[in-house]
Amino acid sequence: MMRSGSDYLRALDDGRCIFLNGGRISNVAEHGAFRGAARSVANLYDFQARPENVERSTFETPTGARVSRAWQMPTSYGELVQRREALVAWAELHHGFMGRSPDHVASTIACMAASAEVYRRHEGGRADAVLDYYAYARDQDLYLSYVIIDPQGDRSKAASEGGNGEVAVRIVDEDPGGVTIRGAKMLGTGAALSDEVLVTTLRPLGADEARFAFTAAVPIAAAGVKLMSRRSYEQAATSAFDYPLSSRFDENDALLYFDDVKVPWDRIFVHRGVAAQLAQWHEAPVHAFQNYQAEIRLMVKLRFLIGLAHKITETIGTSNMPSVRQTLGELAADCSMIEAFVYGMEAKGSFYGPYFMPDRGLLYAAQVHGQALYPRVIQALRELSGGGVIMLPSSVEDFGDPEIARLIGRTQHSPAFSSDERVQLFKLAWDAIGSEFASRHVQYETFYSGPRHVVAGMSYRTFDWACATGAVERFFQSYGLAERAPDAPLMAAAS
Numbered sequence: 411m412m413r414s415g416s417d418y419l420r421a422l423d424d425g426r427c428i429f430l431n432g433g434r435i436s437n438v439a440e441h442g443a444f445r446g447a448a449r450s451v452a453n454l455y456d457f458q459a460r461p462e463n464v465e466r467s468t469f470e471t472p473t474g475a476r477v478s479r480a481w482q483m484p485t486s487y488g489e490l491v492q493r494r495e496a497l498v499a500w501a502e503l504h505h506g507f508m509g510r511s512p513d514h515v516a517s518t519i520a521c522m523a524a525s526a527e528v529y530r531r532h533e534g535g536r537a538d539a540v541l542d543y544y545a546y547a548r549d550q551d552l553y554l555s556y557v558i559i560d561p562q563g564d565r566s567k568a569a570s571e572g573g574n575g576e577v578a579v580r581i582v583d584e585d586p587g588g589v590t591i592r593g594a595k596m597l598g599t600g601a602a603l604s605d606e607v608l609v610t611t612l613r614p615l616g617a618d619e620a621r622f623a624f625t626a627a628v629p630i631a632a633a634g635v636k637l638m639s640r641r642s643y644e645q646a647a648t649s650a651f652d653y654p655l656s657s658r659f660d661e662n663d664a665l666l667y668f669d670d671v672k673v674p675w676d677r678i679f680v681h682r683g684v685a686a687q688l689a690q691w692h693e694a695p696v697h698a699f700q701n702y703q704a705e706i707r708l709m710v711k712l713r714f715l716i717g718l719a720h721k722i723t724e725t726i727g728t729s730n731m732p733s734v735r736q737t738l739g740e741l742a743a744d745c746s747m748i749e750a751f752v753y754g755m756e757a758k759g760s761f762y763g764p765y766f767m768p769d770r771g772l773l774y775a776a777q778v779h780g781q782a783l784y785p786r787v788i789q790a791l792r793e794l795s796g797g798g799v800i801m802l803p804s805s806v807e808d809f810g811d812p813e814i815a816r817l818i819g820r821t822q823h824s825p826a827f828s829s830d831e832r833v834q835l836f837k838l839a840w841d842a843i844g845s846e847f848a849s850r851h852v853q854y855e856t857f858y859s860g861p862r863h864v865v866a867g868m869s870y871r872t873f874d875w876a877c878a879t880g881a882v883e884r885f886f887q888s889y890g891l892a893e894r895a896p897d898a899p900l901m902a903a904a905s
């Protein structure tokens with residue numbers, strides 16, 4: 411039996427503690443702040459269960475379950491591509507607007523299990539728990555979110571130096587039943603909609619920070635897990651016509667507080683292991699593999715945004731103007747660059763044990779470019795739109811009034827579309843580039859993988875400097891002071 415959308419939605423009604431607008435809400439699947447996004451996640455499960463999609467989107471696990479290919483570790487280039495196609499099919503359902511769709515953290519856990527040896531090698535690593543949890547989460551096709559960043563406080567100090575006032579989640583107790591954790595993590599994107607959350611730390615920890623050095627899986631409904639949701643853009647969306655993206659894909663972000671949460675030992679993957687904590691991300695290719703999913707999603711999202719850019723220019727009759735063509739061409743190049751990165755990561759992939767993994771250097775290069783590119787793409791769409799995204803009826807309600815509807819028909823003119831379609835298109839454009847939802851997406855794409863200096867640092871560390879500096883050294887050694895004379899043979903340097 412495959413997990414269906416309604417199985418997923420039913421599981422959300424589990425008493426989880428989510429605070430929003432001054433109170434605790436019940437059943438996210440039915441609440442106006444989350445309902446649309448929850449249905450969009452349910453749609454992913456229903457999509458992959460359709461007979462025509464089963465082969466493309468799912469695989470059979472060793473226990474006979476049929477689940478998303480996100481859980482599958484590829485053993486060849488062909489399987490990597492096949493898995494990417496499954497991820498593309500999912501991303502196309504939300505056009506890349508759900509950053510932490512279930513395939514993101516499934517990628518994390520699958521790769522953690524494939525790296526069990528790293529957990530075995532480092533003190534504090536708990537390989538058997540990782541493997542057991544992978545099998546459990548995979549076979550139920552769970553939707554997992556994660557929180558891996560300490561809440562912002564004073565970034566000039568380590569958590570142990572009071573950098574965030576001892577706010578960051580840490581181990582406060584342990585006994586034969588498990589470990590008790592207390593404190594906060596930012597930012598659980600999709601956490602309100604997920605079944606369980608992976609709680610861990612990405613930053614390197616000092617030797618005196620062992621209490622922060624743990625990795626654990628926790629059900630969102632576990633006693634003591636509290637989600638402080640940000641404002642819901644879905645709830646603020648007045649209609650699906652006016653806010654077609656906010657109303658469907660607002661995956662939500664929350665600050666998570668673990669109020670003395672007891673985590674059983676079989677859900678603890680790193681225990682007070684400062685080296686194991688870091689090794690799981692970078693000695694194992696986990697960080698790169700999860701973010702490979704993020705680049706696939708970004709590729710799909712850019713295709714959508716660039717398609718939207720073209721539609722905007724058709725709507726206002728500018729698509730054949732040379733300067734507009736130039737902007738569209740530059741946007742196409744941005745989109746193609748991310749696509750090329752995805753295909754390049756795969757073509758330049760290599761084996762990690764029996765698994766064929768995308769190239770890490772190209773992944774981090776893609777992230778550096780993706781962070782800078784996204785705000786630029788949004789700005790280009792704003793420039794292409796002009797006041798069209800503002801010259802709009804206040805809401806879909808205006809179409810219900812005969813006089814306003816007549817005025818809309820008279821004033822919303824387009825060489826390509828009816829007046830209704832023009833309004834519809836520009837409402838969509840605004841939700842993609844100007845609404846609160848759109849603005850959050852700029853923040854998301856700029857920060858989801860870490861601040862710029864961190865991402866660029868990863869690119870620095872994974873680049874093949876020996877190849878680059880070796881080329882300079884070889885050239886450097888091919889000439890010297892002897893070439894001072896004006897008639898020295900130039901070709902020597904080029905040989």
Ligand SMILES: Cc1cc2nc3c(=O)[nH]c(=O)nc-3n(C[C@H](O)[C@H](O)[C@H](O)COP(=O)(O)OP(=O)(O)OC[C@H]3O[C@@H](n4cnc5c(N)ncnc54)[C@H](O)[C@@H]3O)c2cc1C
Pocket residue numbers: 510556557558559561562565596597598599600663850853854857858859860861862863
């Ligand atoms: C929309 C959104 C969704 C997110 N979803 C998730 C999620 O699902 N799971 C999760 O774990 N995290 C998530 N995050 C958190 C994300 O990983 C962090 O935002 C990111 O790591 C940056 O950390 P920060 O926000 O605390 O910024 P900071 O680290 O505080 O950096 C902010 C800015 O301060 C400056 N700065 C800070 N430190 C330095 C330094 N050492 N050197 C130079 N400059 C510095 C830089 O200008 C930097 O851009 C999300 C964030 C956003 C915005």
